[in-house]
Amino acid sequence: MYNLHNQLLTINYPMAYLIKNIKKLVQVETKPVLLRAGKDMQTVKCIDNAFLLTDGDKIVDFGKMSKLTEEVLAQSKHKIQEIDATGRMVFPSFCDSHTHIVYKGSREIEYNDKIKGLSYEEIAKRGGGILNSVKKLRKASEDELFDEAWERLEEIISFGTGAVEIKSGYGLSTKDELKSLRVIRRLKEKSPLTIRATFLGAHGVPEEYKGRQGEYVDLIINEMIPMVAAEDLADYIDVFCDRGFFTPEETERILMQGIKYGMRPKIHANELANSGGIQVGVKYNSLSVDHLEHTGPKEIECLMGSETMPTFLPGAAFFLNMVYGPARQMIDAGLPVALASDYNPGSSPSGNMQFILSMGCVNYKMTCEESINATTLNTAYAMGVSQTHGSIAKGKVANFYITKPIPTIEFMPYSFGSNKVEQVFLNGKKVK
Ligand code: NIG
Ligand code: FE
Numbered sequence: 001m002y003n004l005h006n007q008l009l010t011i012n013y014p015m016a017y018l019i020k021n022i023k024k025l026v027q028v029e030t031k032p033v034l035l036r037a038g039k040d041m042q043t044v045k046c047i048d049n050a051f052l053l054t055d056g057d058k059i060v061d062f063g064k065m066s067k068l069t070e071e072v073l074a075q076s077k078h079k080i081q082e083i084d085a086t087g088r089m090v091f092p093s094f095c096d097s098h099t100h101i102v103y104k105g106s107r108e109i110e111y112n113d114k115i116k117g118l119s120y121e122e123i124a125k126r127g128g129g130i131l132n133s134v135k136k137l138r139k140a141s142e143d144e145l146f147d148e149a150w151e152r153l154e155e156i157i158s159f160g161t162g163a164v165e166i167k168s169g170y171g172l173s174t175k176d177e178l179k180s181l182r183v184i185r186r187l188k189e190k191s192p193l194t195i196r197a198t199f200l201g202a203h204g205v206p207e208e209y210k211g212r213q214g215e216y217v218d219l220i221i222n223e224m225i226p227m228v229a230a231e232d233l234a235d236y237i238d239v240f241c242d243r244g245f246f247t248p249e250e251t252e253r254i255l256m257q258g259i260k261y262g263m264r265p266k267i268h269a270n271e272l273a274n275s276g277g278i279q280v281g282v283k284y285n286s287l288s289v290d291h292l293e294h295t296g297p298k299e300i301e302c303l304m305g306s307e308t309m310p311t312f313l314p315g316a317a318f319f320l321n322m323v324y325g326p327a328r329q330m331i332d333a334g335l336p337v338a339l340a341s342d343y344n345p346g347s348s349p350s351g352n353m354q355f356i357l358s359m360g361c362v363n364y365k366m367t368c369e370e371s372i373n374a375t376t377l378n379t380a381y382a383m384g385v386s387q388t389h390g391s392i393a394k395g396k397v398a399n400f401y402i403t404k405p406i407p408t409i410e411f412m413p414y415s416f417g418s419n420k421v422e423q424v425f426l427n428g429k430k431v432k
Contacts, residue, residue: 015078015428017054019402024089025050025062026409027376029393035309035381038334041370046409052090053080054398057427062392087405088422091412092391093162094353094375097382098266098290098313100200100344101166102149102180102187104136107345120320120347121244121272130170130204133345137170137180145183152343153191156351158432160421162399163390164193164351165266165340165383167238169200174224177201181233192426194397196383198266199225199234202246202254217250221257229261235384236287237263241277248276255284266382270294270325271316282306288338288382292325293317300326300333309382311338312374314359315348327364327374338378339364339371358416368410398428 025047036043051068053061055076063072073080110128114120123129137145149166156164166187168180181197188195201220209216228234237258241251255265265284269277271291278299281289288309292299303310312325327337339360343351353375360371380390388397402423406412412420424432 015056016076016080017398017425017428017430018073018080018082019052019085019090020068020082021065021084021086022050022052022090023085023087024048024409025052025392026089026091027372027391028062029391032391032393032396033377034386035336035378036373037336038331041331041336041373042367044369044372044409050090052392052400054425054428057398057429059392059394059396059398061394083402083423085402089403089406089409090392090400091160091403092376093389093399093401093424093426094160095163095380095383095385095390096156096161096341096343096351096353097165097288097338097379098311098340098342099164099166099351100169100342101152101164101351102145102168102183103133103170103345104140104145104148105133105345106349107132110346114320124204124244127207129346131207133170134172134204134206138173138176142179142183145180146186149183149187150191152351153187153193156343156353157193157424157426158421159352159354159419160401160424161351161353162193162426163195163380163383163385165196165198165236167198167200167203168234169203169238172201172204172206174219174227177224178227178231178233181228181231185233192429192431194385194389194399196235196385197233198236198238199228199258199263200238200240201225202239202250204240204245213250217246217253220254225257225261229263234263236266238266238268240268241280242268242271242275243273248280251277251280252284255280259284264384266290270299271322274299278302282308287384290340291316293322295325300330300335303330303335304333309336309338309378311340311379311382312364313340313342313348314356314363315350316342317363318359319348324363327360327366331366331370336378336381337366337370337374338382339374340379340382354412354420355416358413361413368413371413372409399426401425
């Protein structure tokens with residue numbers, strides 16, 4: 001798809017599409033909202049026997065086939081290419097608000113250790129885990145990292161993702177964190193995906209700072225954050241606020257400095273223990289707090305009325321065989337919930353959002369509609385792009401996919417493990 005994408009930039013491209021005879025056009029909005037919470041998460045508006053019209057990189061119109069007139073078509077300024085979607089559905093592309101896609105190699109040896117009974121924390125303590133990926137990333141060149149990450153992006157595009165947040169966090173030195181973020185910047189420039197970058201210098205304490213965690217936090221605050229900001233490399237700042245990693249106090253200090261340099265927080269919280277991360281996240285108006293396996297009524301209460309999106313990462317809970325967080329209770333309490341893949345080499349080596357959609361239903365007891373909202377609009381909010389992504393609405397970016405012939409929307413989460421995505425459009429261009 002790399003070559004394909006380069007070609008797409010150069011050849012004379014039909015810049016408008018009419019997708020017609022769509023069996024069901026899913027997640028349409030006439031009055032777009034930034035997120036759906038509580039009972040509203042049940043709402044997924046659909047149009048049967050529909051059309052969708054794009055022009056350039058935007059959606060310009062949609063509706064019932066019976067309403068498709070010359071006047072409607074005249075809204076597209078470019079030559080229109082028609083695609084017949086008979087028997088197929090059209091969904092807005094998934095958004096994936098939490099990934100660590102820039103890494104080198106893999107960690108399937110630890111996977112074996114896990115199967116034999118070692119916990120994530122035990123593996124990390126032995127110098128495995130995040131620090132294992134740090135060793136590999138430090139040895140890799142920017143080009144090597146770019147190429148590996150590019151392959152992962154190609155893969156997630158083919159599964160229907162249209163926007164993705166990517167974190168640094170396997171460098172853990174100023175030089176290697178900057179290297180990772182520069183790779184993300186190149187991916188942003190080259191990829192048809194919408195990408196947001198997050199600085200996660202506080203992902204772990206590197207070997208050379210062992211026993212001197214405070215000094216490493218100082219390095220993040222005094223050196224890394226100013227340098228990341230000087231090159232404008234990150235939209236957001238993240239901290240792994242959890243037992244055995246960074247404390248709520250350290251997290252506060254890092255977030256305050258990040259905010260000062262223009263990066264809104266999005267944090268890892270409550271994956272390994274009820275760590276106080278959610279409270280810190282809400283206090284600093286984090287865009288999202290993510291993981292949340294260990295979350296009780298106090299934390300749910302704390303999230304009520306905030307602008308922070310609770311985000312669950314089913315892939316990590318599945319892969320590490322952890323408890324599944326209380327998404328159901330949150331929705332019942334009136335909160336919104338987002339789902340993301342956490343694509344990374346240690347706790348979730350998959351970025352398949354179709355699988356995440358299924359897990360939303362099976363493991364978090366969300367309805368099909370709730371899970372669709374959690375993997376489209378709400379996860380778009382959790383990466384700051386729900387004004388332009390996450391639903392089919394006039395003026396939004398034309399990021400959507402056409403399914404294979406499928407009978408119902410429920411078939412999407414039901415038929416887990418097989419790729420139901422047939423054609424992919426990003427920025428109004430057909431990329432698959
Ligand atoms: O989101 N929890 C912290 N970080 C990652 C895992 C990173 C790794 O194990 O490489 C996560 O699960
Ligand atoms: Fe993560």
